[in-house]
Amino acid sequence: MTESKTLIHLENVFFAYPDGRAVLNNLQFDFYKNDKIGLMGANGTGKTTLFHVIMGLRKPDKGSITLFGKPVSKEKHFAKVRHRIGLLFQDADDQLFCPTVLEDVTFGPLNLGLSKKEATRIAKETLTSLGLAGYEERITHKLSGGEKRMVSLATVLAMKPEALLLDEPTTGLDDQTKARLTEVLQVLDISRIVISHDFDFLSKVTEGVYLMEDGKIITDADIHVHQHVHAHAHGAHRHEHK
Amino acid sequence: MINEPFAAGTSIIHKLGPRYRIVIAVLYAFIVAVSYQFPVLILSLCISAIMAVCAQLNFRALVQRLLLVNVFILFFWIVLPLTGGGDIQFYVGPLPVYKNGILMSARITLKSNAILLSLISLIATMPFSVAGQALHALKVSDKIVHLLLISYRYIFVLEQEYRRLITAARIRGFKAGNNIHTLKTVAYLAGMLLVRAVRRAERVHQAMLCRGFKGKYYCLASFKPSYGNWIFTTFMAIIIICLAVMEWGNI
Ligand SMILES: Nc1ncnc2c1ncn2[C@@H]1O[C@H](COP(=O)(O)OP(=O)(O)OP(=O)(O)O)[C@@H](O)[C@H]1O
Ligand SMILES: [Mg+2]
Numbered sequence: 346m347t348e349s350k351t352l353i354h355l356e357n358v359f360f361a362y363p364d365g366r367a368v369l370n371n372l373q374f375d376f377y378k379n380d381k382i383g384l385m386g387a388n389g390t391g392k393t394t395l396f397h398v399i400m401g402l403r404k405p406d407k408g409s410i411t412l413f414g415k416p417v418s419k420e421k422h423f424a425k426v427r428h429r430i431g432l433l434f435q436d437a438d439d440q441l442f443c444p445t446v447l448e449d450v451t452f453g454p455l456n457l458g459l460s461k462k463e464a465t466r467i468a469k470e471t472l473t474s475l476g477l478a479g480y481e482e483r484i485t486h487k488l489s490g491g492e493k494r495m496v497s498l499a500t501v502l503a504m505k506p507e508a509l510l511l512d513e514p515t516t517g518l519d520d521q522t523k524a525r526l527t528e529v530l531q532v533l534d535i536s537r538i539v540i541s542h543d544f545d546f547l548s549k550v551t552e553g554v555y556l557m558e559d560g561k562i563i564t565d566a567d568i569h570v571h572q573h574v575h576a577h578a579h580g581a582h583r584h585e586h587k
Numbered sequence: 588m589i590n591e592p593f594a595a596g597t598s599i600i601h602k603l604g605p606r607y608r609i610v611i612a613v614l615y616a617f618i619v620a621v622s623y624q625f626p627v628l629i630l631s632l633c634i635s636a637i638m639a640v641c642a643q644l645n646f647r648a649l650v651q652r653l654l655l656v657n658v659f660i661l662f663f664w665i666v667l668p669l670t671g672g673g674d675i676q677f678y679v680g681p682l683p684v685y686k687n688g689i690l691m692s693a694r695i696t697l698k699s700n701a702i703l704l705s706l707i708s709l710i711a712t713m714p715f716s717v718a719g720q721a722l723h724a725l726k727v728s729d730k731i732v733h734l735l736l737i738s739y740r741y742i743f744v745l746e747q748e749y750r751r752l753i754t755a756a757r758i759r760g761f762k763a764g765n766n767i768h769t770l771k772t773v774a775y776l777a778g779m780l781l782v783r784a785v786r787r788a789e790r791v792h793q794a795m796l797c798r799g800f801k802g803k804y805y806c807l808a809s810f811k812p813s814y815g816n817w818i819f820t821t822f823m824a825i826i827i828i829c830l831a832v833m834e835w836g837n838i
Contacts (some may be wrong), residue, residue, distance in 0.1 A: 402793045428799040438744050439790040444716030444736055448807055456799035461807060484714070486743040504798060 350378045351414065352430075352508050352536060353399055358408030360391075360398055368394045369405065370560025376508070376538065383547030384540045386557030392540045393435055395557070396510045400432050413507075428457060431506030435513050437493035438486075446472070446488075446496055447481040453504040464503075471503045472496075476525050490517040495526070502533075509537040515546050592648035593711040600642040604816040605713045605721035611823045612709040616702045618827050622834045628697040631830060635704035642708040649707065656703055657696070664692045715739045724810060733804045741787065748783050752776050 353376035360369035368391035376382070386392050397403045399410065401423030410417050412426045434440045443449040447468055454464035472480055475495050480488075488496060494517060501509065514530075515523050523546070530537070530550040541547050547554055556563045595601075600608070619631045639649065668676075671688025678684065710718065719736040723729070756772060763769050 397793070400793075400797060402796065424796070424801070427797055432797050434790070434794055436790070439787070440794045442737060442740055442791050442794065444714070444719065444740060448716070451807060452795075452800075452805070453798035455805040456801060456803075461805070465807065484716070486740060500798065 352376050352378055352380075352412070354411040355399070356409045356411075358398065358405045358410065360394060360403065360405045367560050369398065372408070372561050374562050376536070378507075378536055380536050380538075381551040381553070382538045383551035383554040384538055384557060384562070385542065385544070385547070385554055390557045391560060392557050393512055395562075396432055396512055396538075396540070399510065400427060400430065428453070428504055429506055430508045430510060431501035431504055433497055433501050433509070433511045433514055435516075437490070437497045440497040440500060441485040441488075441493055444484060445481070446477075446483045446485055446499075449485055449496065450499050450503045453500060457504065467503050467505075468499070471499045475499050475502075475529060491519060491522045494518060495522065498526070498529075506535065509533075509535050509539075511537060511539045511541075513540050513542070515541060515543055591711070591714065592645050593642070593707060594714045596643060596712060598641060598643040598712070599815075600638065600708060601712050602815065603819050604810055604813065605717050606724055606810060607816045607820050608709040608713065609718070609721050609725065611820060611827075612706055614827055615705050615709075615823065618830050618834075619698055619701050619705075622698070622830065623694070624834055625693075625697075627830055627834045628694060628701065630833070632697050632701040632704070634826060635701045635708070638708035639704050642712050644707065644712075652707065653700065653703065656699055660692075660696050660699055663695050667692045720807070721810070723804075729804045737791075741784075741791070744787065745780065745784055749776075749780055752779055 353374065355372055355374040358369050358372045358374075359367060361367045372395070374395075384392055384395075394403065398405055399412075401410075401417060401420065404418075412423075413429060415422070415426065417423050417426065441449050443452055447465070450468035450471060451461070451464040454467050455461070459467070469478075469481065472478055475498060477492075477495055477499060480492070480496065483492075485493070485496065494514065498511075498514065514526060518526060527546060527549050530539075537551065539547060539551050544554075615631075619628070622628055622631065668684045668688035669682060671685035671691060673685055673687040675683045676686040676689060713721070716736065716739075719732050719739070722735070723732045753776070756776065761772055763773075
């Protein structure tokens with residue numbers, strides 16, 4: 346295994362909010378290229394926090410983070426690699442901050458230095474692939490909750506990330522939209538970690554489910570009958586498949 | 588609900604280029620604001636009214652807006668004639684009513700309505716996002732444009748949050764009254780709203796960072812040149828010059 350295949354590596358990470366108890370407690374985690382992982386856990390166990398720590402939006406109190414083989418600790422390190430990971434926020438209202446859908450989806454590509462024309466092309470392509478063709482000029486705050494979520498996903502995918510972190514992507518979606526999202530994610534060949542409380546959904550779009558508990562990730566929990574052979578049998582936590 | 592009742596439409600004004608409309612509206616408003624003579628003010632009110640007709644504004648929404656401003660102006664009519672000084676026009680009971688005050692109130696009324704009508708016709712007739720892009724194209728500072736657009740985006744979210752809080756209080760039997768309990772609840776609501784706004788700002792900033800934001804704001808819109816814009820601009824420029832000549836020229 347070469348280092349570059351490890352996309353995310355967390356070692357002995359501790360994190361607590363200023364006013365609270367430890368949310369991440371000596372957490373170990375490895376995430377490899379082509380991994381498709383579901384992450385479950387009770388409310389308030391720190392799943393969202395974990396995503397934010399990975400993205401450098403919150404700094405761990407202790408421990409080290411390695412992204413794409415490079416250690417990252419300061420904002421300037423994160424700023425360089427952040428765009429390679431696409432984070433879908435739990436609340437879509439946080440993610441859509443431009444007046445129109447097209448502006449929002451092109452925001453990322455433009456920041457990456459693409460031309461307006463190129464960015465617009467990518468945005469339109471992405472929207473179409475999500476079944477949102479014709480939404481370009483819609484006003485973001487007037488979209489329904491489900492539409493906002495799909496557009497948020499478009500803003501993330503438009504940056505062509507190498508890994509996706511999806512924070513409860515199905516909340517607020519009706520069955521039809523959920524089915525479309527499932528389909529999109531099944532076709533997409535991007536490494537991903539998906540937080541969800543919906544086991545059925547996870548079993549369709551991921552290849553294994555981890556559990557978060559007591560500030561740690563439990564990879565070898567008997568929570569899911571793995572139907573595949575893990576691509577990373579060499580991982581830190583070798584586990585049995587039933 | 589906060590809304591933009593005039594933004595959508597198919598009138599001639601809606602079809603004009605946003606940049607031209609903004610520039611003309613600003614110049615026009617400026618000239619009306621500094622004008623003093625009644626013929627000029629009355630004429631400009633007529634011109635503004637014609638613009639409103641051209642823009643095919645929703646009549647009810649327009650009247651609502653105008654009423655709001657004119658109720659405010661009513662206070663000038665109460666205060667200024669009584670305190671204006673100068674020649675006394677007549678007496679209401681024992682109170683002297685001054686001529687200067689009446690004239691001043693009349694000027695304020697004409698000016699405000701003329702400016703308001705023109706701004707509604709020219710600027711409120713474009714969606715806010717377009718106005719932002721037009722300002723950007725007019726080389727207004729990136730930071731200001733950005734600030735405007737983001738405020739616009741999140742006013743709605745805050746309004747929604749405010750409503751959610753109010754509803755939450757109501758369904759648990761809260762009724763506003765003149766007592767400590769009401770004051771306390773309102774204070775909680777205001778505090779909650781503030782906390783949520785700050786949290787929201789923090790998360791939006793994070794979302795922007797995640798999408799590679801480095802402090803530079805890009806603008807997508809490119810505005811097409813058209814003859815209509817130039818005809819409009821020339822026409823309005825002539826009107827503005829005429830108003831200026833009437834005001835300051837010796838005719
Ligand atoms: N901004 C904050 N300030 C202080 N404490 C916070 C903050 N955000 C979250 N917490 C606390 O941190 C803990 C973990 O929160 P987190 O949002 O990561 O949970 P989660 O696993 O995503 O939960 P859910 O399934 O409900 O989304 C919770 O106990 C929460 O109260
Ligand atoms: Mg969460």
